[in-house]
Amino acid sequence: MHIPRHLAVIMDGNGRWAETRCLPRIAGHRQGVRTVREIVQECQRLGVDYLTLYAFSSENWGRPDDEVSALMELLSIYLREQFDLMLEKRIRLRVIGEIERLPLPVRRVLEETVAKTDDHDGMVLTLALSYGARNEILRASRRLAARVAAGELSPDAIDEELFADSLDTNGMPDPDLLIRTSGEMRISNFLLWQIAYAEMVFTPVLWPDFGVEELHWALTEFTRRERRFGLTRDQVDRRSGEKGH
Ligand code: IPE
Ligand code: IPE
Ligand code: MG
Numbered sequence: 289m290h291i292p293r294h295l296a297v298i299m300d301g302n303g304r305w306a307e308t309r310c311l312p313r314i315a316g317h318r319q320g321v322r323t324v325r326e327i328v329q330e331c332q333r334l335g336v337d338y339l340t341l342y343a344f345s346s347e348n349w350g351r352p353d354d355e356v357s358a359l360m361e362l363l364s365i366y367l368r369e370q371f372d373l374m375l376e377k378r379i380r381l382r383v384i385g386e387i388e389r390l391p392l393p394v395r396r397v398l399e400e401t402v403a404k405t406d407d408h409d410g411m412v413l414t415l416a417l418s419y420g421a422r423n424e425i426l427r428a429s430r431r432l433a434a435r436v437a438a439g440e441l442s443p444d445a446i447d448e449e450l451f452a453d454s455l456d457t458n459g460m461p462d463p464d465l466l467i468r469t470s471g472e473m474r475i476s477n478f479l480l481w482q483i484a485y486a487e488m489v490f491t492p493v494l495w496p497d498f499g500v501e502e503l504h505w506a507l508t509e510f511t512r513r514e515r516r517f518g519l520t521r522d523q524v525d526r527r528s529g530e531k532g533h
Contacts, residue, residue, distance in 0.1 A: 290511040292464035294338035295331060298478055301470025301494030314358040319496035321366050328413060330500050332377050338412045338460055342478050346386065346420030360394050367397045378410030384456035385419030421480035428454035457482055465510045469495045487513045
């Protein structure tokens with residue numbers, strides 16, 4: 289089984305999981321956190337280098353206030369209870385998105401966890417929080433434009449590499465595989481720049497029901513894919529022959 293170096297996940301379907309059980313949506317989110325714990329551990333065990341989870345979008349701020357605050361609360365609880373695991377497994381936490389918009393107590397726990405795990409050399413776990421890809425691209429463009437305006441940077445020096453380095457995901461390889469649960473087949477403003485050549489796997493399974501077995505199924509599906517990056521099959525075969533596999 290090929291293990292993607294960078295796996296990105298759109299964790300969707302918590303609300304529907306709860307609705308089918310006549311439970312409040314927050315019960316679905318709570319169950320969703322259990323899935324996060326399990327999937328983080330399994331990815332770490334399998335040797336995934338980067339795991340990026342879409343936990344809260346820029347657009348999710350528009351949800352009812354009680355759902356938003358419950359999600360923020362769950363996030364703080366999750367970070368506190370998972371800290372020991374991050375220490376034990378040397379997991380490094382990163383955050384992408386407009387973190388300034390998060391409530392102060394949540395931001396504090398986040399920043400503290402990011403700082404305390406900064407020297408870890410294990411899997412990089414990135415949480416996309418208050419994240420929207422268009423917003424990320426805009427913020428990067430603004431930063432670059434400011435440098436051009438200040439005379440520090442020539443517009444011609446802005447290439448794909450510099451642009452990627454200006455995004456929140458700077459220093460990370462692009463995702464090899466993107467999984468979305470719950471049967472929706474859309475991107476919902478996630479990592480638009482970075483997924484240019486990602487393989488995509490969509491599963492009807494709702495996030496709270498997604499487990500190690502479903503993850504393995506998605507990885508098997510990924511293993512069957514032939515990634516050509518715009519080249520011909522012959523070229524791809526020749527290159528992988530040269531690399532010795
Ligand atoms: C994903 O589940 C979690 C977040 C977006 C925070 P949803 O809450 O979107 O669940 P559905 O899509 O309504 O079922
Ligand atoms: C995408 O799910 C965002 C997260 C998983 C955090 P949504 O449920 O917000 O997306 P849409 O509204 O179905 O596109
Ligand atoms: Mg949803």
